[in-house]
Amino acid sequence: MERGDLPNLLLADEKGIILEHPYLKMVGFNGRESVPIPREGLVKLPPFSKLFYLPGVRPVGLDQERGTLEVVEELYVKGRGKIRPYAVAAFLSPGYVRTHLPAGHPEADRPLLPLWAYTAAGAYEDGIYGAAFLVEKNPKWDPRNYDDRDILPRVKELKRRYPQNRLLKHLSHCALSNHCFAAKNLFLGRWEAPVPTSRVCNAKCLGCLSDQEDERIRSHDRIRFRPSVGEIVSLFGPHLTYAPEPIVSFGQGCEGEPLTEYLLIGEAIEALRSTxxxxxxxxxxxxxxxxxxxSLCEAGLDSLRVSLSSAREPFFNAYHRPLNYTLKDVVEGLKVAKTSGVFSMINYLIFPGVTDERDEFEALSLLIEETGVDFIHLKNLCIDPWVYLGALPSERSPLMGLKRFHEALKERFPHVNFGYFNQVPKGMAL
Ligand code: SF4
Structure with a gap:
């Protein structure tokens, strides 16, 4: 098979079996159009990446000879006859920033896709590649470091020690059934561990992991009770005291907005800091x-990470759908943290064709200048791409490409660090 410089198009049959197209090449969707991506814009899928087929989305590939884009409505497969293929996408393991969405033609009656970061993927002779670049390599989040055989005895031991602790029961479910790595860290006595506390939220984010009308889309179960300060401190006091490089994080995928429980969290921080x-x-x-x-900074908070889909109000509103606050409040919150001496981060929910718009670059630059944030997470927004794009304002600005966007930010703000995972601020005593 003649491959040339571009990878071959991947597609899937009705059962999700993935095939290579005999001659069409992979293209990626930059949020405006489907474009070929040369080898230097691709990475070989790192271990533990996933491949998805997209029901109701027909694949789009490039016919290099004709120079045309083709929607593949059907394909003849030797020994099987005609199939009606679906588009294929990759989900890259954490630390990689997606640059292109999968190119596809969504049908009107297709099912919604669950909340993953769908990435353009194609095949070279030596394997499958995705449209992305690495922003942070952090072995702490390597799945090889999370063996449930090590975790099970620790879950048993902690349950024996704290039989009445509801938070422990909740987190053991997160660790063993939902495979939350942060929850696993609590039981493995190391690094970042989660403290969910809140049952409600003051936003209706389109891609909320724990609140979706369609249950098949929701990936996390929201906590259903309010833990007590005692339940928090008995688990997380020892974690802060003995774990290597410990981070105790309020605000997780399995809860609402932690600021709705700020009094409880403030008390818990003071109690933890007294230990x-x-x-x-x-x-x-x-x-x-x-x-x-x-008030949480005054109670002893060390770092703050604010999730933000866009620094432009209409785009921010379209995704977060805030109920009782505005982008201005979020900016103010970041400023308050910074002036209180708290390490402040943006969990920037990036998306090709939206984040890399010129206007977004300028708006984010202003926000960085105004707030003085220390660190920006480049986090792929996990959502059905066509749902997100359909919800955004129609007025748009020219694209820079996400790699260039990242480089330009680094040039303009050399003191700001970029990555993917929560950090232990430099100079903090551990
Ligand atoms: S702020 Fe968090 S919990 Fe609230 S709707 Fe958005 S993603 Fe969900």
Missing amino acids: TDRGVINLNTNGSWPERIK
Whole structure:
């Protein structure tokens, strides 16, 4: 098979069996159009990446000879006859930033896709490649470090020690059934561990992991009770005291907005800090209440990570659908954290064709200047691409490409660090 410089198009049959197209080449969707991606714009799929087929989305590939894009409605497969193929996408393991969406033609009656970061993928002779670049390599999140055979005895031991602790029961389910790595860390006594507390939220994000009308789309079960300060401190006091490089994080995928429980969290922070001054106490939040952030900073918070889909108000509103706050409050919250001496981060939910718009670059640059954030997570937004694009304002600006966007930010803000995972701030005593 003649492959040339571009990878071959991948497609799937009705059962999800993945095939290579005999001559069409892979293209990626940059949010505006489907374009060929040369080898230097692709990475070989790292271990533990996944491949998906997209029901109701027909694949689109490039006929190099004719120079045309083709929607593959059907394909003749030797020994099987005609199939009606589906588009294929990759989900790259954490640390990689997606640059292109899968090119596809969505049919009107297709099912919605669950919440993953669908990435353009194609095949070279030596394997499958995806449209992405690496922003942070962090062995702490390598799946090989999370063997349930090590975790099970620790779950048993902690349950024996704290038989009444509801938070422990909740987190053991997160660790063993939902395979949350942060929850596994609690039982393995190391690194970042999660403290879910909140049952409600003041936003309706399109890609919320724990609140979706369609249950098949929802990936996390929201916590259903309010833990007590005692339940929190008995689990996380020892974690901060003894774990290597400990981070205790309020605000997780399996809860609502932690600022709705700021009084409980403030009390818990003070109680934790009365047991040890070791480690990092972090808050992952939508950043909606500056005065509540201030009170948590005063209670002893060390770092704050605010999730943000866009620095432009109409785009921010279209995704987060805030109920009682605005982007201005979020900016204020970041400023409050910074002036309180708290390490401040943006969990920037990036998406090809939206994040890399010129106007977004300028708006984010202003936001960085105004807030003085220390760190920006380049986090792929996990959502059905066509749902997200369909919800956004129609007025758009020229694209830079996500790689160039990242480089330009680094050039303009050399003191800001970029990555993918929560960090232990430099110089913090552990
Ligand atoms: S802020 Fe978080 S919990 Fe609230 S809707 Fe958005 S993603 Fe869900």
